[in-house]
Amino acid sequence: xxxxxxxxxxxxxxxxxxxxxxxxxxxxxxxxxxxxxxxxxxxxxxxxxxxxxxxxxxxxxxxxxxxxxxxxxxxxxxxxxxxxxxxxxxxxxxxxxxxxxxxxxxxxxxxxxxxxxxxxxxxxxxxxxxxxxxxxxxxxxxxxxxxxxxxxxxxxxxxxxxxxxxxxxxxxxxxxxxxxxxxxxxxxxxxxxxxxxxxxxxxxxxxxxxxxxxxxxxxxxxxxxxxxxxxxxxxxxxxxxxxxxxxxxxxxxxxxxxxxxxxxxxxxxxxxxxxxxxxxxxxxxxxxxxxxxxxxxxxxxxxxxxxxxxxxxxxxxxxxxxxxxxxxxxxxxxxxxxxxxxxxxxxxxxxxxxxxxxxxxxxxxxxxxxxxxxxxxxxxxxxxxxxxxxxxxxxxxxxxxxxxxxxxxxxxxxxxxxxxxxxxxxxxxxxxxxxxxxxxxxxxxxxxxxxxxxxxxxxxxxxxxxxxxxxxxxxxxxxxxxxxxxxxxxxxxxxxxxxxxxxxxxxxxxxxxxxxxxxxxxxxxxxxxxxxxxxxxxxxxxxxxxxxxxxxxxxxxxxxxxxxxxxxxxxxxxxxxxxxxxxxxxxxxxxxxxxxxxxxxxxxxx
Numbered sequence: 001x002x003x004x005x006x007x008x009x010x011x012x013x014x015x016x017x018x019x020x021x022x023x024x025x026x027x028x029x030x031x032x033x034x035x036x037x038x039x040x041x042x043x044x045x046x047x048x049x050x051x052x053x054x055x056x057x058x059x060x061x062x063x064x065x066x067x068x069x070x071x072x073x074x075x076x077x078x079x080x081x082x083x084x085x086x087x088x089x090x091x092x093x094x095x096x097x098x099x100x101x102x103x104x105x106x107x108x109x110x111x112x113x114x115x116x117x118x119x120x121x122x123x124x125x126x127x128x129x130x131x132x133x134x135x136x137x138x139x140x141x142x143x144x145x146x147x148x149x150x151x152x153x154x155x156x157x158x159x160x161x162x163x164x165x166x167x168x169x170x171x172x173x174x175x176x177x178x179x180x181x182x183x184x185x186x187x188x189x190x191x192x193x194x195x196x197x198x199x200x201x202x203x204x205x206x207x208x209x210x211x212x213x214x215x216x217x218x219x220x221x222x223x224x225x226x227x228x229x230x231x232x233x234x235x236x237x238x239x240x241x242x243x244x245x246x247x248x249x250x251x252x253x254x255x256x257x258x259x260x261x262x263x264x265x266x267x268x269x270x271x272x273x274x275x276x277x278x279x280x281x282x283x284x285x286x287x288x289x290x291x292x293x294x295x296x297x298x299x300x301x302x303x304x305x306x307x308x309x310x311x312x313x314x315x316x317x318x319x320x321x322x323x324x325x326x327x328x329x330x331x332x333x334x335x336x337x338x339x340x341x342x343x344x345x346x347x348x349x350x351x352x353x354x355x356x357x358x359x360x361x362x363x364x365x366x367x368x369x370x371x372x373x374x375x376x377x378x379x380x381x382x383x384x385x386x387x388x389x390x391x392x393x394x395x396x397x398x399x400x401x402x403x404x405x406x407x408x409x410x411x412x413x414x415x416x417x418x419x420x421x422x423x424x425x426x427x428x429x430x431x432x433x434x435x436x437x438x439x440x441x442x443x444x445x446x447x448x449x450x451x452x453x454x455x456x457x458x459x460x461x462x463x464x465x466x467x468x469x470x471x472x473x474x475x476x477x478x479x480x481x482x483x484x485x486x487x488x489x490x491x492x493x494x495x496x497x498x499x500x501x502x503x504x505x506x507x508x509x510x511x512x513x514x515x516x517x518x519x520x521x522x523x524x525x526x527x528x529x530x531x532x533x534x535x536x537x538x539x540x541x542x543x544x545x546x547x548x549x550x551x552x553x554x555x556x557x558x559x560x561x562x563x564x565x566x567x568x569x570x571x572x573x574x575x576x577x578x579x580x581x582x583x584x585x586x587x588x589x590x591x592x593x594x595x596x597x598x599x600x601x602x603x604x605x606x
Contacts, residue, residue, distance in 0.1 A: 017075065
């Protein structure tokens with residue numbers, strides 16, 4: 001068992017405490033915390049008594065019982081650094097170590113010392129977690145088993161069902177099962193996710209494998225169909241080759257060349273004829289011009305005029321004879337020229353006729369060339385077709401050979417997918433085994449499993465303790481919890497009733513009985529035991545004098561039995577009479593709380 005011994009708390013500039021620190025040493029005994037308010041002589045409230053409980057909670061968890069905002073915790077009159085130092089020991093069967101927590105605000109710091117060595121973590125959050133692990137106690141359990149505040153803590157029996165369950169699990173140290181369930185759920189969900197993922201992979205790969213197998217079957221059918229189709233095509237190609245070979249002739253390209261040579265000769269002759277025609281055309285044109293000139297001269301010479309139109313002399317008979325002679329000469333020239341023109345024209349026409357024959361010959365030769373060229377082209381096409389058919393025949397032969405082979409590209413793919421499906425199936429079976437195992441483990445740690453067995457055993461002791469304290473409190477009811485943490489309250493008339501059917505004082509008896517039972521179970525569980533407990537305004541609400549005496553007896557009994565340091569915060573003057581230890585007297589003046597010696601005000605109390 002781990003034992004936590006609180007030794008001392010030092011409070012400065014915390015809530016109503018000012019620069020003058022308030023120190024409390026936790027000694028074994030029944031102690032009273034009380035005081036007076038000098039700012040209000042007729043009141044004993046608002047002194048700062050609960051500040052001690054708040055400070056202890058603040059030192060350990062970083063928050064107050066009243067759940068104040070951080071900025072409202074430091075004393076607003078001093079405006080100095082708020083500080084709470086808590087000294088305690090942790091004793092285990094193996095070792096004993098002294099610890100000190102120094103938590104401040106303005107600035108916000110948290111220091112942790114072990115045997116005067118600084119072991120503060122890298123952040124306040126991590127230091128807080130370390131402190132919680134060190135004392136093995138959550139804040140909720142601490143506030144219900146170590147510090148009980150009437151005004152700031154909801155009594156256990158007034159909590160909701162879920163809150164009760166969570167609290168009792170914390171008291172009974174059963175969070176491990178909840179954590180295990182939570183971890184198991186996470187592990188189960190992750191494993192289920194893995195299973196779903198692997199199953200999806202298996203389904204996808206298996207479907208793909210089936211598709212590839214179907215593709216192979218389809219491909220085999222298609223192969224057979226293709227082989228048949230290719231063989232039919234081979235037969236068609238053979239027939240086409242025979243037909244092409246029957247159309248092939250021995251026509252030569254020399255025929256075309258000979259005809260082209262003749263065309264060149266004909267074109268050369270045509271060019272020569274064209275030149276001759278041009279020369280003749282020029283000569284004929286020249287002769288026609290001369291002939292026309294002679295005819296014009298003849299017209300001038302042949303006029304019967306008495307006077308010469310040029311010299312204006314009288315025309316004589318000799319002149320007339322001479323003129324007549326000239327006329328004859330001109331006529332002879334014209335006749336000669338006309339004969340020459342006629343001869344040249346005849347030669348020109350012959351040339352035109354020869355040119356026409358040559359051109360017709362060229363057209364015929366070109367027609368022969370075209371025909372021969374077409375036949376050559378056709379032969380060339382037929383040979384190309386024959387060549388292509390032969391290539392197709394060779395390719396078809398290869399394709400048929402390949403189609404008749406046993407090789408398949410899909411075979412390697414199918415083998416790979418068979419291997420992959422087998423591997424996934426193996427992994428799927430492994431994950432499925434893990435899921436089945438987790439289902440078993442989930443049941444073992446569930447409410448119906450081993451947890452139920454443990455709870456029944458603990459509840460037997462708890463119900464006995466609860467009955468014991470209810471009897472000690474002279475309560476008029478009994479309360480029994482089942483393994484699902486559901487309570488059954490039976491009143492003195494043996495009737496089942498609710499917690500809220502009772503009066504405030506009766507409920508207080510039940511609350512205190514639960515509190516003491518929880519504290520005992522916490523100690524019996526062998527987890528952690530505190531030497532310290534504090535009860536805020538325990539005597540100041542609900543309890544009558546008889547109730548106060550009964551509670552006082554229980555607390556004194558616990559002090560004697562467990563060597564506890566019990567503190568009761570009260571504003572009743574008579575409460576100090578119950579103290580077997582010291583009386584911590586606080587005084588508030590001008591808004592600042594300080595601790596004063598009890599002996600100084602002993603007479604005032606008496």
